[in-house]
Each structure stands twice: as structure tokens, then as C-alpha cells.
């Protein structure tokens with residue numbers, strides 16, 4: 001039996017569509033990276049391909065389901081974008097999706113295309129897909145994933161069923177990580193402190209991936225703030241330090257969010273005392289910061305960090321260095 005955390009909205013909608021024989025042909029799964037959008041895409045694919053669907057729910061164990069879960073099902077196509085940025089250009093969409101979909105399924109009665117991270121699907125490419133999505137061949141299904149609906153053209157959006165994929169609770173996240181079996185309780189607690197119900201980010205932290213480096217970056221920023229070392233704060237936020245080299249806009253947003261938590265913790269420790277619970281990834285730093293941080297400075301920093309997160313989310317071209325300068329100016333403890 002498949003164990004699924006906090007994805008009822010997706011699973012119930014899809015099961016009900018399957019049960020009533022009114023399966024939609026196109027879905028858009030929205031939500032931040034790491035919350036399980038790909039897992040939900042696989043759930044939808046399994047619902048269509050499973051050999052033992054009961055009450056609209058796929059078994060998760062048959063040959064078809066297992067191949068979907070392992071990303072090796074010949075009828076579940078996950079095209080890659082092209083070039084360094086992985087963008088889905090017009091040629092890619094035309095050849096690997098539209099033309100390919102006219103070929104009948106290999107092994108099953110349906111064929112599923114999963115187009116991930118549609119931030120990389122520009123309007124010209126969306127237009128190519130429009131007709132395919134509007135009048136899909138009876139055996140073809142499309143699943144898109146994106147941060148939000150805003151990346152889609154209204155014409156395409158009106159033809160897909162949007163299902164938001166949210167975080168699970170921190171407790172569920174800890175339970176899921178524990179079940180994977182290979183992490184210590186302490187490291188799971190650290191991961192959940194930093195990334196809560198985003199299981200993907202927690203796993204990345206535990207595997208010492210990018211999220212782990214970002215937590216190290218937060219420690220550098222906090223220590224530099226305590227020393228009054230604005231130069232280091234600037235280096236880290238602008239991607240010029242070891243922990244943040246190659247940082248994307250998404251990473252900068254995560255970094256601002258993690259820094260915000262450390263500052264929030266410092267304020268909580270200052271007001272509620274050193275026994276208070278914290279949720280950031282650097283309790284020791286928050287404790288030291290709590291001795292010097294005024295409520296007013298904390299408020300100013302929180303506002304600047306939120307503003308930086310908004311700028312990272314915005315669709316306009318932003319300059320990472322400009323955000324780094326803004327943050328360096330505001331992250332002074334005095």
C-alpha cells in the first residue's frame with residue numbers, strides 16, 4: 001500500500017475522476033519544489049496505468065505502478081528541456097511532446113507526459129501545446145508542474161485542472177524521513193527545524209545537498225552580523241562565498257527565509273528567555289544574537305528579508321546583487 005502524506009486533495013480528486021469515468025486529460029500541479037509535485041504526477045500516472053485500481057486508487061505494487069515509481073515506464077514520458085537552463089523550447093515541445101504523442105502507447109492503453117517546472121515553458125512553447133491540450137488524443141494525458149499558475153497563459157490555464165500540492169506538517173515530515181531508515185534522530189530534527197513539512201528540502205539537507213550549504217550560509221551570515229562584518233554578509237548574499245556560489249533566485253529566496261527564522265528565534269529567545277523553542281537552523285547563533293538584537297532592528301530585518309523574498313518570487317528580472325546590497329544595509333544589529 002502506498003503511503004502518502006498530506007496530498008488528499010490530489011489523491012481524492014483523481015480517484016473520484018477515475019471512479020466516475022470522468023478523468024481529465026490535463027493537470028497542473030502547483031506548489032514549491034520539494035513538496036511532492038513529482039510524486040503527485042506519478043500518482044496520477046499510476047491511476048491511469050495500474051493493473052489493479054480499486055475504488056479509483058492505484059495499488060502501488062503491480063508491474064505498471066512499480067515502473068512508474070522508478071521512472072522507467074515506457075508510457076510515462078518526462079521530457080528534458082534543452083541547454084544549460086533546461087528550457088522547453090518550441091522544437092523540444094513540437095518533437096518530443098506533440099509529434100511523439102501521435103504514436104500509440106507501448107505497453108498500456110494510455111500515455112502520460114509530465115512536463116516539469118513550467119517556469120521553463122515559455123509562452124511560444126505553451127502555444128504549441130495549446131491545441132494538443134485542447135483536443136487531446138483519447139489515450140494521451142498531460143501533467144504540468146510549476147510554482148504557481150501565474151507562469152501559464154490564460155488560454156492554457158483554462159484547459160487544465162489545477163491541483164495545489166502543499167507541504168505536509170513537520171510531524172509528518174519527520175515520520176516520513178524516519179521511515180527512510182538511514183538518518184539519525186538528531187539530523188532529522190535539524191532538517192525539520194530548518195525545512196518543516198517540505199520533505200524534498202529535508203532530504204536534500206540530510207544528503208548534504210544545496211539546502212545543507214544554505215544552512216551553512218545562514219550560519220556565516222549570523223556570525224558575520226554578530227561581528228559587525230557587513231562585507232561577509234554581502235559576499236554570502238551575493239553568491240560570492242563558498243556556500244552560495246552558483247546560487248539561483250530560488251536559493252536566494254530560501255536563504256532569506258532561513259535567515260529570517262534565525263532572527264525570529266533571536267527575538268523569541270530575547271523575549272521569552274533561553275528555554276523558548278526555536279525553529280531556525282542555528283539556535284546557537286540565535287542565542288548569541290538575542291543579547292544584542294533590539295526589537296526594532298529585528299523588525300527592520302524581517303521586513304527587508306520579506307521584501308527580498310518577494311523580489312525573488314517576482315516575474316521581473318531582478319538583480320541578485322541589488323538584493324544582497326539591500327539586505328547587507330538592513331542586517332546590522334545596531
Ligand SMILES: [Zn+2]
Nearest residue numbers: 050059062065
Ligand atoms: Zn498498480
